[in-house]
Amino acid sequence: ETGVTQTPRHLVMGMTNKKSLKCEQHLGHNAMYWYKQSAKKPLELMFVYSLEERVENNSVPSRFSPECPNSSHLFLHLHTLQPEDSALYLCASSQDGGADNSPLHFGNGTRLTVT
Amino acid sequence: DQQVKQNSPSLSVQEGRISILNCDYTNSMFDYFLWYKKYPAEGPTFLISISSIKDKNEDGRFTVFLNKSAKHLSLHIVPSQPGDSAVYFCAASDTSGTYKYIFGTGTRLKVLA
Numbered sequence: 001e002t003g004v005t006q007t008p009r010h011l012v013m014g015m016t017n018k019k020s021l022k023c024e025q026h027l028g029h030n031a032m033y034w035y036k037q038s039a040k041k042p043l044e045l046m047f048v049y050s051l052e053e054r055v056e057n058n059s060v061p062s063r064f065s066p067e068c069p070n071s072s073h074l075f076l077h078l079h080t081l082q083p084e085d086s087a088l089y090l091c092a093s094s095q096d097g098g099a100d101n102s103p104l105h106f107g108n109g110t111r112l113t114v115t
Numbered sequence: 116d117q118q119v120k121q122n123s124p125s126l127s128v129q130e131g132r133i134s135i136l137n138c139d140y141t142n143s144m145f146d147y148f149l150w151y152k153k154y155p156a157e158g159p160t161f162l163i164s165i166s167s168i169k170d171k172n173e174d175g176r177f178t179v180f181l182n183k184s185a186k187h188l189s190l191h192i193v194p195s196q197p198g199d200s201a202v203y204f205c206a207a208s209d210t211s212g213t214y215k216y217i218f219g220t221g222t223r224l225k226v227l228a
Contacts, residue, residue: 004158033216042117043159043204043218056215090158103149104206104216106158 003027006091006107013081014115021076021110023091031096032074033104034066037088049074081114088112118142119207121219129227134192136222138205141186145207149216150179150190153202162203163190195226 004025013019025032034046048056049068063085065077074091088111092104120139128134136150146167151159165172165179165188172179178191192199202221209215 006158040220042119042220043206045215045217048215092158103161103164104159105161106151108156108158 004091004093004105004107006110010111012113019078021089023074023107025072025093027093029093029095030071031094033092034076035090083114086113119217119219121222123222125223127225128195131194134195134224136190136203138188138219140207144209147208147210148188149206151204159204197226197228200224200226
């Protein structure tokens with residue numbers, strides 16, 4: 001079982017819907033991340049939270065809204081998305097953000113399709 | 116502007132032979148490098164890392180080499196096994212607390228039985 005759990009695994013939503021992606025980490029880490037993976041593109045960092053405080057917002061459109069209620073949980077709220085937002089959304093955690101010997105641990109992702 | 120590049124989208128290797136996956140980076144501030152493996156329908160799994168104070172790190176069949184002057188790292192898998200068939204991503208980080216891990220586009224490795 002992965003130490004980082006993401007739900008749902010698959011999501012299909014219309015452009016006017018509101019939905020949320022959930023991530024939970026069981027590793028005792030203090031940093032959590034949202035990444036987006038589109039076809040033939042590198043993983044794109046979206047948001048980083050460290051100790052529940054947002055420390056990175058990588059110029060992400062406001063239709064994506066993260067929430068980190070505690071160090072174990074991370075949400076990505078989705079609202080009025082566009083078809084080009086269809087992608088694999090990956091949650092990750094690490095012990096210390098960017099520090100040596102602190103690799104990212106990923107969940108299995110949510111495959112999002114916007115129709 | 117891609118700071119981490121994997122120029123080979125795919126690689127095929129015979130079982131038992133060596134697989135060499137390459138990665139180049141442009142940012143001289145990067146000082147921590149990682150390799151991830153990804154199977155279909157799963158998230159990337161951490162494989163091996165190297166700090167810029169080293170030029171080699173080995174873990175079983177996996178060895179990562181770092182050439183700082185060339186801004187190049189490589190992952191060697193020997194001997195290659197069919198179960199190693201996956202997409203391999205390299206990533207780099209500036210550990211001065213930026214929280215940014217920058218990934219390459221990945222190389223799809225196929226190990227032929």
